[in-house]
Every structure is written in structure tokens, then in C-alpha cells.
Amino acid sequence: MLIGAQTWEFRSKPAIIGAATVVGPEEGEGPLSHTFDFVYDNLEIDEKTWEKAERKLLEHASALALVHAGINREDLSFFIGGDLMNQIITATFAARTIAAPYLGVFGACSTSMESLALAAFLADAGGARYVLAGTASHNCTVEKQFRYPTEYGSQKPATAQYTITGAGCAVVSTEGSGPRITHASIGRIQDLGVKDPFNMGAAMAPAAADTLVSHFRDTGRKPEDYDLIVTGDLASVGHAIVKDLLDKDGVPMDKTDFNDCGLMIYDRDKQPYVNAGGSGCGCSAVVTYGHILRKLKNRELNRVLIVATGALLSPLSYQQGESIPCIAHAVALEQEDNGR
Amino acid sequence: MLIGAQTWEFRSKPAIIGAATVVGPEEGEGPLSHTFDFVYDNLEIDEKTWEKAERKLLEHASALALVHAGINREDLSFFIGGDLMNQIITATFAARTIAAPYLGVFGACSTSMESLALAAFLADAGGARYVLAGTASHNCTVEKQFRYPTEYGSQKPATAQYTITGAGCAVVSTEGSGPRITHASIGRIQDLGVKDPFNMGAAMAPAAADTLVSHFRDTGRKPEDYDLIVTGDLASVGHAIVKDLLDKDGVPMDKTDFNDCGLMIYDRDKQPYVNAGGSGCGCSAVVTYGHILRKLKNRELNRVLIVATGALLSPLSYQQGESIPCIAHAVALEQEDNGR
Numbered sequence: 127m128l129i130g131a132q133t134w135e136f137r138s139k140p141a142i143i144g145a146a147t148v149v150g151p152e153e154g155e156g157p158l159s160h161t162f163d164f165v166y167d168n169l170e171i172d173e174k175t176w177e178k179a180e181r182k183l184l185e186h187a188s189a190l191a192l193v194h195a196g197i198n199r200e201d202l203s204f205f206i207g208g209d210l211m212n213q214i215i216t217a218t219f220a221a222r223t224i225a226a227p228y229l230g231v232f233g234a235c236s237t238s239m240e241s242l243a244l245a246a247f248l249a250d251a252g253g254a255r256y257v258l259a260g261t262a263s264h265n266c267t268v269e270k271q272f273r274y275p276t277e278y279g280s281q282k283p284a285t286a287q288y289t290i291t292g293a294g295c296a297v298v299s300t301e302g303s304g305p306r307i308t309h310a311s312i313g314r315i316q317d318l319g320v321k322d323p324f325n326m327g328a329a330m331a332p333a334a335a336d337t338l339v340s341h342f343r344d345t346g347r348k349p350e351d352y353d354l355i356v357t358g359d360l361a362s363v364g365h366a367i368v369k370d371l372l373d374k375d376g377v378p379m380d381k382t383d384f385n386d387c388g389l390m391i392y393d394r395d396k397q398p399y400v401n402a403g404g405s406g407c408g409c410s411a412v413v414t415y416g417h418i419l420r421k422l423k424n425r426e427l428n429r430v431l432i433v434a435t436g437a438l439l440s441p442l443s444y445q446q447g448e449s450i451p452c453i454a455h456a457v458a459l460e461q462e463d464n465g466r
Numbered sequence: 467m468l469i470g471a472q473t474w475e476f477r478s479k480p481a482i483i484g485a486a487t488v489v490g491p492e493e494g495e496g497p498l499s500h501t502f503d504f505v506y507d508n509l510e511i512d513e514k515t516w517e518k519a520e521r522k523l524l525e526h527a528s529a530l531a532l533v534h535a536g537i538n539r540e541d542l543s544f545f546i547g548g549d550l551m552n553q554i555i556t557a558t559f560a561a562r563t564i565a566a567p568y569l570g571v572f573g574a575c576s577t578s579m580e581s582l583a584l585a586a587f588l589a590d591a592g593g594a595r596y597v598l599a600g601t602a603s604h605n606c607t608v609e610k611q612f613r614y615p616t617e618y619g620s621q622k623p624a625t626a627q628y629t630i631t632g633a634g635c636a637v638v639s640t641e642g643s644g645p646r647i648t649h650a651s652i653g654r655i656q657d658l659g660v661k662d663p664f665n666m667g668a669a670m671a672p673a674a675a676d677t678l679v680s681h682f683r684d685t686g687r688k689p690e691d692y693d694l695i696v697t698g699d700l701a702s703v704g705h706a707i708v709k710d711l712l713d714k715d716g717v718p719m720d721k722t723d724f725n726d727c728g729l730m731i732y733d734r735d736k737q738p739y740v741n742a743g744g745s746g747c748g749c750s751a752v753v754t755y756g757h758i759l760r761k762l763k764n765r766e767l768n769r770v771l772i773v774a775t776g777a778l779l780s781p782l783s784y785q786q787g788e789s790i791p792c793i794a795h796a797v798a799l800e801q802e803d804n805g806r
Contacts, residue, residue: 213780251591440553
């Protein structure tokens with residue numbers, strides 16, 4: 127149910143009863159490597175096109191998530207998915223394989239939490255028994271679509287982010303056990319006029335700040351009520367900005383562990399080609415469904431807030447001189463027996 | 467709540483308390499002209515690019531829908547929207563103007579009913595007070611993106627459909643009066659291997675048939691329980707096919723008025739350039755929120771089922787030789803005092 131202006135509180139606390147993450151070789155060289163279920167050793171993901179590779183990642187992660195949840199495809203009420211590709215073909219073609227009723231969503235890199243929030247809402251309100259939420263990104267599909275042909279090998283500024291190759295999926299249900307989804311805050315578009323697609327972090331930071339402030343206002347919670355708060359993929363530039371913005375908004379983040387999935391997924395010293403850090407639909411998905419779920423399951427973390435950010439530009443809107451509208455959706459997770 | 471495999475029954479029967487339709491000059495020459503709230507006299511919609519034109523249509527329709535609902539932007543809990551553009555920039559940039567918390571969705575031309583179904587679910591389950599659902603399409607944005615530059619003036623086969631220029635928006639709430647939303651059936655991907663983007667109707671027909679059969683199975687209803695059943699935009703080729711498919715599935719449609727928004731919006735004799743009929747995200751939206759809502763309000767119709775269809779291809783998936791995955795989402799509407 128709606129509490130405050132833009133937050134859902136899930137009374138039944140639906141569980142993530144199974145999840146899975148599948149990544150490419152570069153993510154497999156990062157510090158979270160051990161938290162992923164499968165690491166491909168080739169960027170082609172054994173496919174002939176980058177688009178087929180991205181689809182395979184999502185199909186692989188969704189199949190594993192069902193195994194981990196102990197259910198079959200036929201048990202799914204819905205698949206909610208989306209991705210960065212034009213007309214979200216990755217999610218759609220995966221939905222053809224998954225064969226469940228399908229709700230396509232788009233929030234760029236916020237798709238991970240948009241899909242998880244909707245899945246939790248449907249399960250909590252009796253609108254679904256089992257819902258699969260998932261998303262994926264591939265470095266090379268995104269590069270060729272949003273920036274330049276990969277063969278150009280064009281150089282990038284230090285503010286640029288590196289789209290991660292990976293897919294993350296979760297099965298949500300009020301039946302079964304696992305980390306619980308307690309709240310979701312749906313974001314509003316924020317656009318402060320940034321036009322540089324090589325500085326997404328700066329464009330997205332105000333959206334993350336707005337959703338965080340709204341979440342705390344709607345729930346009455348404070349930053350220190352969470353053991354960990356992660357933004358989606360602001361990386362080094364955007365994450366510094368969001369801290370400043372929150373300070374100015376009177377919500378200092380120094381009493382909790384405040385991190386960013388785009389900073390966590392790579393070792394920027396050993397992997398300097400990622401520049402400011404990771405991004406892409408898969409970024410917050412694989413960090414959440416890999417690293418964070420593990421920490422919640424083994425009780426190293428009690429309560430976590432994930433604020434996935436999305437830069438909702440298209441190459442065409444950029445070419446026509448438009449700025450980059452951004453959004454952020456937040457989902458609060460708790461370890462299973464917290465307050466139950 | 468979920469009934470059967472893929473249908474939501476809305477116990478509170480949320481109302482469409484206000485809606486609006488805005489179209490281009492060609493739709494203004496069609497037989498439903500008098501049902502639209504505003505008809506632009508120029509295809510440019512007084513803008514400098516086709517994309518800005520499409521966005522303006524959606525912004526205009528959303529503003530009018532709020533006026534008709536008697537609420538302000540600030541009263542909106544959420545805006546749920548999507549469109550055919552890459553990264554759904556039409557809905558996103560309109561969401562920046564609307565300024566409400568935003569859930570981006572993508573179902574190609576099924577977006578009209580995907581957004582309406584989710585809006586009704588959120589309102590029914592206490593997850594929103596007022597939800598705006600809306601979508602738009604513009605003939606020239608879609609032509610240049612999916613087919614050829616409009617300046618080519620390329621010829622088309624008779625099976626091709628004509629993307630309508632228009633936007634339709636609805637405000638959904640459990641508070642207030644208007645036609646009621648009683649059920650929604652969420653579709654599964656159907657793909658029978660059609661690869662021809664100039665024959666979308668044939669590609670989409672199996673999806674419409676599957677969702678219709680599922681809707682009748684889940685609800686226990688029959689075709690004759692509806693005064694009117696409309697498919698989204700199958701046009702002449704697809705609509706004939708879906709009738710055949712339903713006959714084979716044992717669901718003959720000859721006991722109800724069975725039509726298609728793509729056939730209703732144009733006069734194909736006087737407007738032969740539309741070939742098989744209309745299509746596009748705006749097609750089922752403007753026919754539903756214009757023509758059908760009027761008939762429900764003045765009691766000419768009692769109960770209507772809208773089955774919006776979507777062809778979920780991208781130019782890239784087509785170029786890579788993929789077939790066209792399709793989907794259909796159905797929403798059942800009733801006149802206000804039906805069974806209350």
C-alpha cells in the first residue's frame with residue numbers, strides 16, 4: 127500500500143525465494159567475482175552477435191533463478207523485465223523462452239529495482255504467486271547502440287562509465303523463504319540539464335538524492351536505519367555528487383555504509399579501463415542479487431536500501447540537443463527473520 | 467487479485483475518472499474524428515522534429531486528462547507510460563513535464579493496455595490514489611525509426627499498416643466516477659515465426675487469440691458477455707486471422723461485435739494510404755479513450771474488452787534475421803453503474 131507520496135509498504139514482506147547472477151569475464155575479474163553464480167570466460171558469451179549474447183545472459187540467469195527458487199517456469203505468474211536495448215529486445219526475447227505472462231518495463235539502469243518493486247507489489251497484493259524480475263546488459267551492445275561502433279576503439283574521458291556484462295534475476299513470492307522486500311520508493315524524473323553522455327553519474331545523482339530524500343520522508347526512516355545503502359551506478363563522479371546533494375538536503379550519509387554498485391563491481395586500480403566505474407542495467411542487478419543477497423542471507427547485513435539509477439536518454443534525444451532525464455527507484459530489503 | 471493463470475480481477479472496480487485524446491490531421495479525417503478532444507491541423511504538431519511532435523501529443527493529452535478528471539498534477543501518485551521510440555523517450559520526456567513518480571513500460575502497441583492494467587492494479591490494491599496511464603505514437607517518428615527515412619517515400623505492400631498520430635491518456639482511481647475497469651489479462655509472448663515488418667497483423671494475431679482464450683478461461687466469461695470486443699491494431703489482415711484462430715480454438719466470435727481499433731480509426735476507402743489499417747501505440751489508446759469511453763458513458767455499450775496487441779521487434783532484431791515476438795494485453799471495461 128501507498129505510504130507518503132511515492133512509497134509502497136509491503137505488509138506481507140514478500141521474499142526473494144531464489145535469485146541468480148551471470149556475468150562476463152571482466153566482472154569475473156572484479157572483487158565480487160565469488161558472489162556470482164556463473165562467470166563466462168568470453169565476452170561473446172559463446173554467441174554470434176552481442177545482442178544474442180546479452181539475451182543468453184538473461185536466459186541463463188532466469189533459468190538459474192528458477193532452480194534456486196525450486197520452481198518451474200510454469201509456476202511463474204509473471205516475468206517483469208527490461209533492458210537498455212531499443213525496444214527492450216533482450217527482455218522480450220528472453221520472455222519468449224521463459225513463456226510466462228510478460229510485463230515489459232523500461233527505466234534504463236533503474237530497471238533492476240523498477241522490476242523488483244513491481245514484482246513485490248504484485249505478490250504482496252495477491253496479484254501473483256511467483257514473479258520473476260530480471261534485467262541484463264552487455265558492454266558491447268550498449269557501446270555500439272549508445273556511443274560508437276566498438277571497432278572504433280574510441281577513447282573516453284575519465285568521467286565515462288563502463289557498462290557491465292551480466293544479468294540478474296530474482297523470484298519473488300509471499301510463499302517461501304529468503305530475504306524480504308519491505309518497501310519500494312518510485313522515483314520522479316530529475317533533469318538538471320546535463321547533456322554529456324560520458325558523464326552519466328553527474329546526470330543521475332540528483333535523481334538518486336531525490337528518491338533517497340523521498341524514501342526517508344515517506345517511511346520516517348533515517349539513513350542509519352540501514353546497514354548499507356547503495357546507489358545503482360553513479361560511479362565515482364556521481365557518487366561524490368549525491369553525497370553533497372544529500373548533505374545540502376539535510377540528510378548526511380555518514381552514519382551508514384553508503385556505497386555504489388558501479389564502484390563495488392570493479393577494482394578500478396586493476397581495471398583502469400572502467401574509468402569512473404560500472405554502469406548498465408545489469409550493474410545494480412548482479413551486485414544486489416549476488417553480493418547483497420548473500421550478506422543478508424548470512425546475517426552480515428540486516429537491512430539494505432538499493433537505489434537504482436537510470437539515465438533515460440536515447441542516442442536520438444542526445445543528437446537533438448536534449449538534456450538527460452534521470453530517475454531512481456529504491457527498494458528496501460531485510461534479512462529473513464528481521465522483525466518477524 | 468489473480469484469478470486463473472494470468473488475469474487480475476479488480477474488486478473495487480477502479481474508474482477512469484478522466485481521459486483525453488489528441489490526434490493528428492489524418493486521424494481527424496477518419497470516422498472517429500468527433501470522438502477526439504483535439505485534432506491538430508498539421509502533422510508537425512507545431513514542433514521542429516517529429517520526436518518533439520510526438521512528445522507534445524502526449525503532454526497535451528495528459529494535461530487534458532487531468533482537467534477532465536478534475537485533479538492537478540500534484541494529485542497524481544504515478545504516471546505509467548511508454549511508447550515505440552527507442553528508450554521510450556516520448557513517455558520519459560513527458561514524465562519530466564508531468565513530474566509525478568514514473569513507471570516506464572514497454573509493450574509496443576500493447577502499451578496502452580499494459581499501462582491501464584497496471585494503473586488499475588495499483589489503484590485497486592491501495593498502491594496509488596490517482597494514476598495517469600498514457601501512450602502516444604506519431605506516424606513519422608515510427609516510419610523513420612522502424613522502416614525508412616520518410617523522405618524516401620518508399621512504397622509499401624497492402625499488408626502494411628499506418629502508424630497513427632495521436633496520444634491517449636486516462637486517470638484511474640477508486641475515488642470518483644466514470645467507466646469501471648473490472649479485469650485485466652496479461653499476455654504471453656507468441657511467436658509463430660513471422661519475420662515481415664510489413665505484415666505486423668499476421669505476426670500479432672496469435673498473441674491476440676492466446677490472450678482472448680486465456681481471458682475467457684480465467685474469468686469464465688464468454689464472448690457474448692461483451693457488447694464489443696476490440697483488438698488493438700491487427701488491421702484487415704490480422705483481424706481476419708485472429709477470427710480463424712479463435713474459431714479453431716473453439717471460441718467463435720460471431721455472437722458479439724468484434725472489431726479492431728486499426729480498422730475503426732480510418733476510412734480505408736477514403737484514406738487508401740493506410741493500406742491494411744492503423745497501428746501504433748496511440749491507436750488502441752485513442753479509440754479506447756475516445757470512441758469507446760463515450761459509448762460506455764452514454765450507455766450505448768455496457769461491457770467492452772480491449773485486447774491491445776504489440777509487435778516487439780526492433781530494427782536490429784529484424785536485421786539479424788529474428789522473427790517478431792508479439793504480445794497482447796486485455797482490459798475489461800464496464801459502464802459505471804453496471805452491477806454496482
